Each structure stands twice: as C-alpha cells, then as structure tokens.
Amino acid sequence: MSWRPTNHDRRGSSSSRSGRTEPSLLNPTLLILIGAALVLGLVGVGLIVVFGGGMGQQATTAMPPQPVAATLPPAPTATTVPTATPAPTVAARSRATQATAAPVSAAEAGPVETTGDAAAGAVLFAALPSEAIAVGGINCNICHNIAPGSGTLVGPSLSGIGATAASRQPDLSAAQYLRVSIINPNAYLVDGFAAGTMPAVYQQQQGLTPAQIEDLVAYMLTLP
Structure with missing residues (x-):
C-alpha cells in the first residue's frame, strides 16, 4: 500500500514553508561594517582637512624668503696719481714772480756788489755752522744743484745763477738779488716754487753772520 500525503499534510507542509523566516538582506553585521567604514571615511577626510591645511600653512611659513638682489658697492672712482712736477726750464728760472712778502728795502738789498770770499762761501754751501743748523737752517747743497745744466732738486738749480740773477728784478743787481734770496727767501719766488720752501732763518740770531752771507x-x- 502506497503512502500519499493527505491534503492536510500538504497544507501543513505548505504552512510550514510559508511560515519560515527569510534571511534579511540587511544583516546587522553588514550594517555595522558599513557604518564603521563611513565613520572612518569621515574621520579620514577630517584629518586630511585639518593636517593638510596645517602642513600647507607650515610649508608657507617655512618657505625661504626670496633672495634680494645684493646691493653692490659703488665702483671705486679712479684715483688721480700725482705726476711729478717738471723742473722749471731755464727761461722759467730766469723769471721771478711778484713779491710775496713786504717790499725789499734798500738796506735789506745791501750794496750792489759783494765783498765776500767765494772760497769761504763754497765751504759754507756744503756745511753750514752748527749754530745755523740749530735754528732750523739746512745745508745749501741739500736743496740746490750746482752742476752745469742740472735741474731742480728741492729748490731751483743754481747753475749759472750769477748770470740769471741779474735779470730777475730790474732794480736789483745779481748780488743784491742773491742776498735778498738768502735773508728773505719769500720776497721773490721763482715760477713753480711755493713760499715757505726755503727756511727763513739764516739772518736770525745764531744763524749766519752778515760776513757769511756775503761769502x-x-x-x-x-x-758756471
């Protein structure tokens, strides 16, 4: 005898099938995972915004300043190199400038001729007495050349001065002009020479005596 389910059994079976709970698509575990992922995503975005902005600000702050063009010092100006003053020519030495001191008196100019001793004068020219040196005088040959055709040393060359001195001042003889040049060296200046170059001490006390000046x-x- 075969067994067949009755209609009751079929209905019961259907009922039990229809009463079975279908599994939900929104599993709670899945929901939790999705929620966690969303939270982590939001947190990550927030961190990017916060730290990204801070890093950008730090990068801006830490950016080295743009180099400023260095100010170059002004170019050095050309230095004018003093040139040696050429020695006055014979023609220039034969001219005297205007008087730079008080006019020379007749007494100061002295006699037209000299009564001095040329040999004694040669000794004095190379070596003045210690008394004259003590008051600021110096030996004549330190500042004046005497060799024929020589040029300037410190003062003008005295080569041929006997001939040229006679033409320096029309109212003075050669002896008078040389005498004045020793005792009052700033009375007449040769072109190219400044006042005060020659000491004016040779007629002062303990300088040279009148006889030595004449020599x-x-x-x-x-x-010559």
Whole structure:
C-alpha cells in the first residue's frame, strides 16, 4: 500500500514553508561594517582637512624668503696719481714772480756788489755752522744743484745763477738779488716754487753772520 500525503499534510507542509523566516538582506553585521567604514571615511577626510591645511600653512611659513638682489658697492672712482712736477726750464728760472712778502728795502738789498770770499762761501754751501743748523737752517747743497745744466732738486738749480740773477728784478743787481734770496727767501719766488720752501732763518740770531752771507753770495756768483 502506497503512502500519499493527505491534503492536510500538504497544507501543513505548505504552512510550514510559508511560515519560515527569510534571511534579511540587511544583516546587522553588514550594517555595522558599513557604518564603521563611513565613520572612518569621515574621520579620514577630517584629518586630511585639518593636517593638510596645517602642513600647507607650515610649508608657507617655512618657505625661504626670496633672495634680494645684493646691493653692490659703488665702483671705486679712479684715483688721480700725482705726476711729478717738471723742473722749471731755464727761461722759467730766469723769471721771478711778484713779491710775496713786504717790499725789499734798500738796506735789506745791501750794496750792489759783494765783498765776500767765494772760497769761504763754497765751504759754507756744503756745511753750514752748527749754530745755523740749530735754528732750523739746512745745508745749501741739500736743496740746490750746482752742476752745469742740472735741474731742480728741492729748490731751483743754481747753475749759472750769477748770470740769471741779474735779470730777475730790474732794480736789483745779481748780488743784491742773491742776498735778498738768502735773508728773505719769500720776497721773490721763482715760477713753480711755493713760499715757505726755503727756511727763513739764516739772518736770525745764531744763524749766519752778515760776513757769511756775503761769502755765500760771492760763491754763487762764480757758479758756471
């Protein structure tokens, strides 16, 4: 005898099938995972915004300043190199400038001729007495050349001064001009020479005596 389910059994079976709970698509575990992922995503975005902005600000702050063009010092100006003053020519040495001191008196100019000793004057020219040196005088040959055709040393060359001195001042003889040049060296200046170059101490106390000055004048008149 075969067994067949009755209709009751079929209905019961259907009922039990229809009463079975279908599994939900929104599993709670899945929902939790999705929620966690969303939360982590939001947190990550927030961190990117916060730290990304801070890093950008730090990068802006830490950016080295743009180099400023260095200010170059001004180019050095050309230095003018002093040139040596050429020695006055014979023609220039034969001219005297205007008087730079008080006019020379007749007493100061002295006699037209000299009575000095040229040999004694030659000794004085090379080596003045210690008394004259003590008051600021110096030996004549330190500043004046005497060799024929020589040029300037410190003062003008005295080569041929006996001939040229006579033409320096029309109212003075050669001896008078040389005498004045020793005792009052700033009275007349040769072109190219400044006042005060020659010491004005040779007629002062303990300088040169009048006789010694005449000896120097007599010696200079003999220079070729």
